[in-house]
Amino acid sequence: MKEFADAARGGLSADALEKTLRDVGASRYHNLHPLHHMMTAGLLSKEQLQAWALNRYCYQAMIPRKDAMILARAEDPAFRAAWRKRIEDHDGDDGWNGGIARWLKLATGLGLDRELVASQKGALPATRFAVGAYLSFCTDRSLLEAVASSLTELFSPIIISERVPAMLAKYEFVTEDILEYFRPRPAQASRDADFALAYVLRHADTPEKQQAVIDALVFKCDVLWAMLDALEQAYGDHGHVPPGAFDPRPSQ
Amino acid sequence: MKEFADAARGGLSADALEKTLRDVGASRYHNLHPLHHMMTAGLLSKEQLQAWALNRYCYQAMIPRKDAMILARAEDPAFRAAWRKRIEDHDGDDGWNGGIARWLKLATGLGLDRELVASQKGALPATRFAVGAYLSFCTDRSLLEAVASSLTELFSPIIISERVPAMLAKYEFVTEDILEYFRPRPAQASRDADFALAYVLRHADTPEKQQAVIDALVFKCDVLWAMLDALEQAYGDHGHVPPGAFDPRPSQ
Structure with a gap:
């Protein structure tokens, strides 16, 4: 297990900092999580994919608020103009024709009720806590750290390139149409x-700030990892659903 | 599974509200969690108990900050004088002779390094997210909701009365001395x-406020449940430790 607690000691060149940030992803991004491997191996049930989509919706729905928080803290109009595109991507023109709406299409395409997903009521508390921690991080930490925490997007084209073909190949109920969310994401990311x-x-530009941005990316990897951990704990083969959360099992 | 989403509809008498709050505990408090049952049955390894103590320390260490947040938001001096006792219980006279120090004694008595535990560095991200959610709740919600979220203490004498005798009886390495934390807790709680x-x-005193306090107690039960879920996911018999967290296994 690679550790990053002292990675910036003495200061790093820009190249060395970039390499360290990419190392964080290579050792802690959630494409390494067993649940992702099960998903791409076709080993999840439809109900387990439903639970994934339902919980991940909480994350999707929060992202534009997180980006708006970053926007609110940025003093440079050019930075804001560039960052604003993220909000447009997720909310679309009218709130319901961007990434969030496409995620709902994925969830309903997997057989979930749209209102249940959008209400976020069936989500795991652990999902909400992880998502809330991400929003708090972007509120409470420096703007630089908030920006750095977004750098998991460096690695998202990888996970999408693993996920989409595998889902189409391994699950007969998954169609290209319901995976539309992912189509523009690699280019946007x-x-x-x-x-x-x-x-x-x-x-x-100081060792302290370099360590802070490395720690921010580690934190964000922890958020994504914890979301898959929570799914495995609740819906995995040895799991149990916490009180009040989405329960796909037929009522007893 | 009892639901509480509409429990206060139409308004409740004080007795009915109290009964509903106690029903929340009876159906969602973490003494119902499988990991608690394993603990009291003597089925956990020493390493699993270490992971429990190490992670629970994050919660213990945050409690006085949560109570200080409530204190900071309370305008009534008599309320503050009463609530202040909670901080005194946890911090003691000098910061290190109250409940937090006694929890460290439990952790070190189980064989953990004091600095590791106090640094909170080995804690699960999911623990930190749950604990952070609790602190945020007491910061962002109404004072009434923050107070209501503390009502899990109505049920803590039960879980302590289950936990302490079982730990003494079932684990040969557990002594009365290292369980000193729990001795004053039932009376304080x-x-x-x-x-x-x-x-x-x-x-x-309105249906809306009654629903809000019920929801606050549900939220707090979710926090405690999620902490045990995270432990089971990381350290249970089918678990895997997330990157960077305390790993009691001997290095390979």
């Missing part, structure tokens, strides 16, 4: 991650 | 819960 990475490399 | 319950019953 690359554009956003390039911008955020350049910002971080330019502004993390 | 009863005193505190009586005060908080009386406050809640007096101030929750």
Whole structure:
């Protein structure tokens, strides 16, 4: 297990900082989680995929608020103009024709009730706590740390390229249509991650700030990992659903 | 599974509200969690008990900050004087001779390094997110809801009365000395819960406020449940430790 607690000691060149940030992803991004491996191996039930989509909706629904918080804290109009695209991507023109709406399409395409998903009422408390921690992080920490915490998008084209073909190949009830969410994401994520990475490399100009941005990315990887952990604990083969959460089992 | 989403519809008498709050505990308090049952049955390993103590420390360490937040929001000096006792119980006279110090004694008595536990560095991210959610709740919600979220203490004498005799009987390495934390807790918790319950019953004087206090107690039960879920997911017999967290297994 690679540790990053002292990774910036003595200060890093921009190249070395970028390499360290990519190392964080290579050792802690959630494409390494057993549940992701089960998903791409076709080993999840439809109900387990439903639970994934329902819980992940909480994350999707919060992302534009997180980005608005970053926008609210940014003093540079050019930064805001670039960052604002993220909100547009997720909310679309009218709130319901962007990424969030496409995630709902995925969830309903898997057989979930749209109102149940959108209400977030069946989500795991652990999902809500992780998502809330991410929003709090972007509220309470420095703008630089908030930007750095978005850098998991450096790695999202990888996980999407693993997830989408596998889901289409391994689950007969999954169609290209319901996976529409993922179609524009690699290009959007690359554009956003390039911008955020350049910002971080330019502004993390002391060893302390470099360590802070590394820690921010570790934190964000922890958030994504904890969301899959919570799903496995609740809906995995040895799991049990916590009181009040979505329970796909037929009523006894 | 008892639901409480509409429990206060139409308004409740004080007696009915108290009964509903006690019903929340009877159906959602973490003495119902499988990991608690395993603990009292003597089925946990020493390493699993270490993970429990190490993670629970994060909660213990945050409690006085949560109570200080409630203190900071309370305008009534008499309320503050009563609530202040909670901080004194946990911090002691000098910060290190109250409940937090006794929890460290439990952790070190189980064989953990004091600095590791106090640093909270080995704690599960999911523990930190749950504990952070509790602190945020007491910061962001109404004072009434913050007070109501403390009402899990109504039920803590039960779980302690189950836990302590079982730990002494079932684990040869557990002594009365290292369980000193729990000795004063039932009396303190009863005193505190009586005060908080009386406050809640007096101030929750509309159906909306009654529903809010019920929801607050459900939320707090979710926090405690999620902490045990996270332990089971990481350290249970089918678990896997997330990157960077305390790993009691001998290095490979």
